[in-house]
Amino acid sequence: MTMKVSASVVALVSILLMLVPLAARADEFIVGDDQHWRFGLNYTAWAYEYTFVWNDTLVFKYDPPNGTNIPHNVVLFNNIHDYDACNINKSTLLANVTQGAGEGFRIRLLNLTPYYFACGIHEGFHCRNGTMKFTVITLD
Known part of the structure; x- marks a missing residue:
């Protein structure tokens, strides 16, 4: 009985030790760097400059809208076809027009599948313009 418990403890500790480097290597990226999430910046070019790994944020x-600025939000598409077409009706709203204020809206990259982000304001105008959209492919 003692032998089984010891083997279980060793297995658990081994698994935890394997996970520590993954959590330690996670980085945080401000989308658009010091320009933030705004109309007119090429986010595809921005994303191309970085390597994103599992657990990055x-x-x-x-x-937020104040009457003098252009509002923005963040949507996520499930597939490249809706992303390419900027089919906002088939996207998921991740952050509304107020959630980017202050510390901003955070999303952790926990899937090893492509993420297709865009701004869905004005029925997808910012997305269709081609600049307020980008793809992230997370690496293991």
Whole structure:
């Protein structure tokens, strides 16, 4: 009986030790760097500059609507076809127009599948313009 408990403890400790480096290597990226999430910046080019790995976090920062600025939000598409077409009706709203204020909206990259992000404001105009959209492929 003691032998079984010891083997279980060793197995658990081994698994935990394997997970520590994964958590330690996670980075946080502010989308658009110091330009944040705004109209007119090429986010495909921005994303191309970085390597994203499992457990990294993206932070979308943008000003809430105040009557003088252009509002933004963050949507996620399930597939490349809806992303390419900017089919906002088939996207999922991740962050509304106010959630990018302050510390911003955070999303942790926990899937090893592509993420297709865009701004869905004005029925997808910002997405269709081609600049407020980008793809992230997380690496293991």
